[in-house]
Amino acid sequence: MPGLAWLDGLAAPALLAPSAGVARLVDALLRELTRPPTATDPASAPDSASASATTPRERELVCVHVRRGDFERDCPRYAAEAAGRQPRPWVRAHFANGWSCLQSEAELAHNLHLLSSTAPHAAPTRRDTGAPLAFYAAVEDPAHVALPALRPFGLSPLAAFSSTVRAHALPIPDAIAATILDQQVCSHARHFVLNIFSTFSQLVMGLIGLRHPRIGYVRDLTPQQQRAAGVNVTFWRQLPSNEAG
Secondary structure, eight states: OOOHHHIIIIIHHHHHOOOHHHHHHHHHHHHHHHSOOOTTSOOSSTTOOOOOSSSOOOOEEEEEEEOOTTHHHHHHHHHHHHHSSSOOHHHHHHHHTTBOSSOOHHHHHHHHHHHHOOSTTSOTTOOOOSOOEEEEEEESSGGGGOOGGGGGGTOEEGGGGHHHHHHHOOSSOHHHHHHHHHHHHHTTOSEEEEOTTOHHHHHHHHHHHHTSTTTOSOSSOOHHHHHHHTOEEEEOBOOOTTTOO
16 A cells, blocks of 8 residues: 555645646736735835835745634634643644644734844744845735734735636636635745644645645645745744733
8 A cells, every 4th residue: 555655745746736827827926925015015024124225125924824713612622632632742742832823813913013123032933134025925815814913914815816816717716715725825835923833834844845846745844944935934822921811
């Protein structure tokens, strides 16, 4: 029977490869997301460096994965399991490392501020280049990125580009197309805030690896692999206890 090596080396690359139509649409979405800001554009992030008036720089894409839906049911179960007598090792480790499963509005804003801040040591995983940031939100419901605390970051979900998506007329059901496009667009970002509990986030990392032959399909990117791919990956962190509540 085929094993994990077959799945990672042959099946996953074949299944995850975008069709020509999806690839063209993803390219169009990336151009819209990363175009240099204009005087009428909102700030890419509260503390990001502004582009030069004479030579505006393209935005660096940030992918943030905001998971709701079934996680509103599953995350409390994971938390209860972690606090119990015999949690699965990965459940115990995720919470012990400070990772967050279902983020509050304050938790989302705290993590995004750390990423966008240019203060020393604010976000150890981000190599600041001075380029403005463009935040793309992979999210089931666009309303989840319209929360008051998130507005300063200018998060853009796929729904913000509905006219571009319609113009490409993909022969795929909308719900399936949205998931595929979220994964593909996110995988082209440079900075990531993913959900360590989510298989969606694992697939995004797998897609990053597939575009780099020396990495290949993976379920997690090591620091060395991130440097090789030129990306910075982190996961949603729990709000510090002194800021919670």
